[in-house]
Amino acid sequence: QLQLQESGPGLVRASQTLSLTCAVSGDSISSGSFYWSWIRQPAGKGLEWIGRIDFSGNTDYNPSLKSRVTFSVDTSKNQFSLKLSSVTAADTAVYFCAKEVDYFDGSVSPEHHYHYMDVWGKGTTVTVSS
Amino acid sequence: DIQMTQSPSSLSASLGDRVTITCQANHEISTSLNWYQQKPGKAPYLLIYDASSLDTGVPSRFSGSGSGTDFTFTISSLQPEDIATYYCQQYDGLPITFGQGTRLEIK
Numbered sequence: 001q002l003q004l005q006e007s008g009p010g011l012v013r014a015s016q017t018l019s020l021t022c023a024v025s026g027d028s029i030s031s032g033s034f035y036w037s038w039i040r041q042p043a044g045k046g047l048e049w050i051g052r053i054d055f056s057g058n059t060d061y062n063p064s065l066k067s068r069v070t071f072s073v074d075t076s077k078n079q080f081s082l083k084l085s086s087v088t089a090a091d092t093a094v095y096f097c098a099k100e101v102d103y104f105d106g107s108v109s110p111e112h113h114y115h116y117m118d119v120w121g122k123g124t125t126v127t128v129s130s
Numbered sequence: 131d132i133q134m135t136q137s138p139s140s141l142s143a144s145l146g147d148r149v150t151i152t153c154q155a156n157h158e159i160s161t162s163l164n165w166y167q168q169k170p171g172k173a174p175y176l177l178i179y180d181a182s183s184l185d186t187g188v189p190s191r192f193s194g195s196g197s198g199t200d201f202t203f204t205i206s207s208l209q210p211e212d213i214a215t216y217y218c219q220q221y222d223g224l225p226i227t228f229g230q231g232t233r234l235e236i237k
Contacts, residue, residue, distance in 0.1 A: 047174065048228070063131075113160075115221035117164075117166075117176060
């Protein structure tokens with residue numbers, strides 16, 4: 001059974017870089033046509049998709065964060081990572097990693113697009129301090 | 131970005147009640163919509179994908195419908211374990227976006 005576990009510092013100073021890692025267990029990060037995503041949630045607020053990476057290193061970033069975000073993947077360690085630079089108090093949130101299933105079913109006409117996040121990590125709280 | 135608007139933002143209902151949440155997109159998104167349940171301190175949990183398909187193991191009291199811009203999520207008979215916040219999420223275009231959430235409480 002696939003499991004995801006986030007790790008990283010719980011406290012980051014303002015203007016510094018937030019770095020988190022998501023360890024994948026139960027299957028290879030390279031198996032299947034999946035994306036590996038980051039989502040965040042400020043306390044008491046909704047969910048914000050930060051972006052995603054596949055095992056080849058192809059990325060999609062949320063334009064609202066694109067200038068500050070970098071994703072990477074390490075298939076040898078079966079993990080992927082997030083770096084968010086120049087953090088402010090607005091970046092204080094619970095950060096989740098998740099597996100994204102995203103595919104087109106060509107057996108129907110017109111072909112049908114499926115996408116969902118079916119496995120999530122438990123989340124890690126990051127606080128930005130001034 | 132595609133904006134998703136959920137209503138209501140909070141809802142109080144009695145056990146056994148039928149509960150309905152709506153989600154509206156500001157662009158046509160076909161059936162590119164999922165529903166998640168999130169309990170306090172936990173990660174979101176996928177309930178419904180492709181607007182109306184129940185994920186494996188999800189109780190049949192949960193259902194979804196809609197296409198285009200208007201979507202509905204229904205719990206046919208509210209159970210104590212259904213107390214949570216529910217989010218819709220669109221995937222018709224990037225960035226992926228979520229509704230603001232509907233907090234469901236017991237009356």
